[in-house]
Amino acid sequence: xxxxxxxxxxxxxxxxxxxxxxxxxxxxxxxxxxxxxxxxxxxxxxxxxxxxxxxxxxxxxxxxxxxxxxxxxxxxxxxxxxxxxxxxxxxxxxxxxxxxxxxxxxxxxxxxxxxxxxxxxxxxxxxxxxxxxxxxxxxxxxxxxxxxxxxxxxxxxxxxxxxxxxxxxxxxxxxxxxxxxxxxxxxxxxxxxxxxxxxxxxxxxxxxxxxxxxxxxxxxxxxxxxxxxxxxxxxxxxxxxxxxxxxxxxxxxxxxxxxxxxxxxxxxxxxxxxxxxxxxxxxxxxxxxxxxxxxxxxxxxxxxxxxxxxxxxxxxxxxxxxxxxxxxxxxxxxxxxxxxxxxxxxxxxxxxxxxxxxxxxxxxxxxxxxxxxxxxxxxxxxxxxxxxxxxxxxxxxxxxxx
Amino acid sequence: xxxxxxxxxxxxxxxxxxxxxxxxxxxxxxxxxxxxxxxxxxxxxxxxxxxxxxxxxxxxxxxxxxxxxxxxxxxxxxxxxxxxxxxxxxxxxxxxxxxxxxxxxxxxxxxxxxxxxxxxxxxxxxxxxxxxxxxxxxxxxxxxxxxxxxxxxxxxxxxxxxxxxxxxxxxxxxxxxxxxxxxxxxxxxxxxxxxxxxxxxxxxxxxxxxxxxxxxxxxxxxxxxxxxxxxxxxxxxxxxxxxxxxxxxxxxxxxxxxxxxxxxxxxxxxxxxxxxxxxxxxxxxxxxxxxxxxxxxxxxxxxxxxxxxxxxxxxxxxxxxxxxxxxxxxxxxxxxxxxxxxxxxxxxxxxxxxxxxxxxxxxxxxxxxxxxxxxxxxxxxxxxxxxxxxxxxxxxxxxxxx
Numbered sequence: 052x053x054x055x056x057x058x059x060x061x062x063x064x065x066x067x068x069x070x071x072x073x074x075x076x077x078x079x080x081x082x083x084x085x086x087x088x089x090x091x092x093x094x095x096x097x098x099x100x101x102x103x104x105x106x107x108x109x110x111x112x113x114x115x116x117x118x119x120x121x122x123x124x125x126x127x128x129x130x131x132x133x134x135x136x137x138x139x140x141x142x143x144x145x146x147x148x149x150x151x152x153x154x155x156x157x158x159x160x161x162x163x164x165x166x167x168x169x170x171x172x173x174x175x176x177x178x179x180x181x182x183x184x185x186x187x188x189x190x191x192x193x194x195x196x197x198x199x200x201x202x203x204x205x206x207x208x209x210x211x212x213x214x215x216x217x218x219x220x221x222x223x224x225x226x227x228x229x230x231x232x233x234x235x236x237x238x239x240x241x242x243x244x245x246x247x248x249x250x251x252x253x254x255x256x257x258x259x260x261x262x263x264x265x266x267x268x269x270x271x272x273x274x275x276x277x278x279x280x281x282x283x284x285x286x287x288x289x290x291x292x293x294x295x296x297x298x299x300x301x302x303x304x305x306x307x308x309x310x311x312x313x314x315x316x317x318x319x320x321x322x323x324x325x326x327x328x329x330x331x332x333x334x335x336x337x338x339x340x341x342x343x344x345x346x347x348x349x350x351x352x353x354x355x356x357x358x359x360x361x362x363x364x365x366x367x368x369x370x371x372x373x374x375x376x377x378x379x380x381x382x383x384x385x386x387x388x389x390x391x392x393x394x395x396x397x398x399x400x401x402x403x404x405x406x407x408x409x410x411x412x413x414x415x416x417x418x419x420x421x422x423x424x425x426x427x428x429x430x431x432x433x434x435x436x437x438x439x440x441x442x443x444x445x446x447x448x449x450x451x452x453x
Numbered sequence: 454x455x456x457x458x459x460x461x462x463x464x465x466x467x468x469x470x471x472x473x474x475x476x477x478x479x480x481x482x483x484x485x486x487x488x489x490x491x492x493x494x495x496x497x498x499x500x501x502x503x504x505x506x507x508x509x510x511x512x513x514x515x516x517x518x519x520x521x522x523x524x525x526x527x528x529x530x531x532x533x534x535x536x537x538x539x540x541x542x543x544x545x546x547x548x549x550x551x552x553x554x555x556x557x558x559x560x561x562x563x564x565x566x567x568x569x570x571x572x573x574x575x576x577x578x579x580x581x582x583x584x585x586x587x588x589x590x591x592x593x594x595x596x597x598x599x600x601x602x603x604x605x606x607x608x609x610x611x612x613x614x615x616x617x618x619x620x621x622x623x624x625x626x627x628x629x630x631x632x633x634x635x636x637x638x639x640x641x642x643x644x645x646x647x648x649x650x651x652x653x654x655x656x657x658x659x660x661x662x663x664x665x666x667x668x669x670x671x672x673x674x675x676x677x678x679x680x681x682x683x684x685x686x687x688x689x690x691x692x693x694x695x696x697x698x699x700x701x702x703x704x705x706x707x708x709x710x711x712x713x714x715x716x717x718x719x720x721x722x723x724x725x726x727x728x729x730x731x732x733x734x735x736x737x738x739x740x741x742x743x744x745x746x747x748x749x750x751x752x753x754x755x756x757x758x759x760x761x762x763x764x765x766x767x768x769x770x771x772x773x774x775x776x777x778x779x780x781x782x783x784x785x786x787x788x789x790x791x792x793x794x795x796x797x798x799x800x801x802x803x804x805x806x807x808x809x810x811x812x813x814x815x816x817x818x819x820x821x822x823x824x825x826x827x828x829x830x831x832x833x834x835x836x837x838x839x840x841x842x843x844x845x846x847x848x849x850x851x852x853x854x855x
Binding site: 096097098099100126128129130131133163164165166273274355359362367368369370372373375376377381382384385387397399400401402440441442445446 | 498499500501502528530531532533535565566567568675676757761764769770771772774775777778779783784786787789799801802803804842843844847848
């Protein structure tokens, strides 16, 4: 999917190359809600929070939004009060352009940490950004938030939700520094669904937890993560009531559509993990609880030794068992089992031989596969999606700033 | 320091190339205590424990030891009951050779996980191992436990401890997979001190916590880690009483000597971290407690983005702040300060400019330096030693088994 994203009623988009990036690539983007949209947002759990996170988190609380300003090339993180003022200046300029209050404008940034935004350069670009708004501009917006990303990440879902014919479109950015708990990752989702604000918050939190918070690239979490969901309500042409809860009037169908947009975005982030060549879904079962299973899955997904073994297409089950064993929750070493792409290579804690490993190795040469780990304790289960760890990752991150 | 390790009264050593490693390098080693030595041991906290750990942990409880058998090239981990029997068979052969019970023989293994030990090959090597015992064989022993290690790790400390003139010598093995909580790391320490068993346990646990548990190579912990301290008591020629507690009769001096042997061994492990080119001491202060400080220091020390920045000699303080912010304990973002090799680059959460960063960058080109992070909350402090993350690490671990 690329530039041909379907329209969603109530939204316009634009992007410009303001000059934040030396490369001349698109580096500022705007989502404009024609009328005030119902909104919900989720922010990084890192205690060190970038200025756009600090400002947007407060503004997002009221649940209504007129525009989202985004930039790449500079994260505006660790910039103190100056950084906060820069967000206020830029969002005020956008607000003036669309005839609203600054409080109706959110901002998201990604890029290098610790440098002031080039506010003058960006202020000069705001009029053009406002001028270029188009209903079919979403692809450009998706490209404007890329940093080391190799491809833009977009997803679409459509369906009948109660009495509404709903379309949901989203885009995301993220390459290195991705871990559960929202790591340098931006996600923007817009829909014409008519959704009550409280329910939109619940649905957004649940979908984020089930998708973006289940991916790992390098276990680091960022100062700038943000997921924003905007709902214009335009799908409700019949004057019916907005979606209010999961259990009634299409609420569950809406939640399902939201996950169907967010999950491919999350997987695309892993696929585009810096230097990644394999996407691996870690499915843990047999843990004492789902929570335990998730801790084990993450330990495996974040282990550099496991990730380098994935890179070498090596069914090194000893590293998988060792990672599971150090998750800090119960596992039964002599009850553990491992399958790679359905091929059993460990049973009752011991290997099943070289022949099985050869089969597994063949599967591991593929771009995407599933590793199942049963830890032999209870009924808890969880999935996490991760990628391999390559020399390229080190090269990218050893020289990102220079 | 290499082959010329000083003698310690009461101990003999040997090593052979039994053929576990295809390379023909030394792969079996023996420490023989001429008379039963007082002993203390610390084992991996991983729930998946190799057979030699399972067996040695039980035997170590009695606090007396006649011999330690070690091998490299095969970890005897995830080998089920067969693996345990193999340990029993091999240690029984050593016990017969020195005229003791198998329960007096500990075993330590390191190498690939999930394969049975080549017991026949190893049993054939036991007589030679027994025959070659020499008081000056410690250097060979140190080499026999190496796997991907580039150099042997040995250390010596001597001093007056109460009425005893004590010598402590140690060696260690460890390269990849090193993290706090005892990660694929073997440490052996022997001394002629006369030490009460309870006190030796306390001193060993404390010294391990202050040294081996403060290092990070890649955050993975292993199935096989073990630190063994053996005390022959031969330094007590005067019929005095053994060292019994920290507060009296030289106990504190003994603890200090023990740390003076273990700390250089721990640092050598980091220096020899797979692909490591820089050794970096992370000193955290200003945390709410020492425990919090340690969590923050570890988060920084384990962050792939921080470690790749170290590799690129990049004073990327944003990554340091972001890692501190996601440690799960309080930090004050606008009160944080960072120094690299004494050069302040961040104060009150914001950068101090490019000039300071250039100075820091010059320091980071060195092989060893200190990074100080003040998180601005309280008085808690902790140090952790880590290394950078290089392409070489990925190469080594992506192809270790093939």
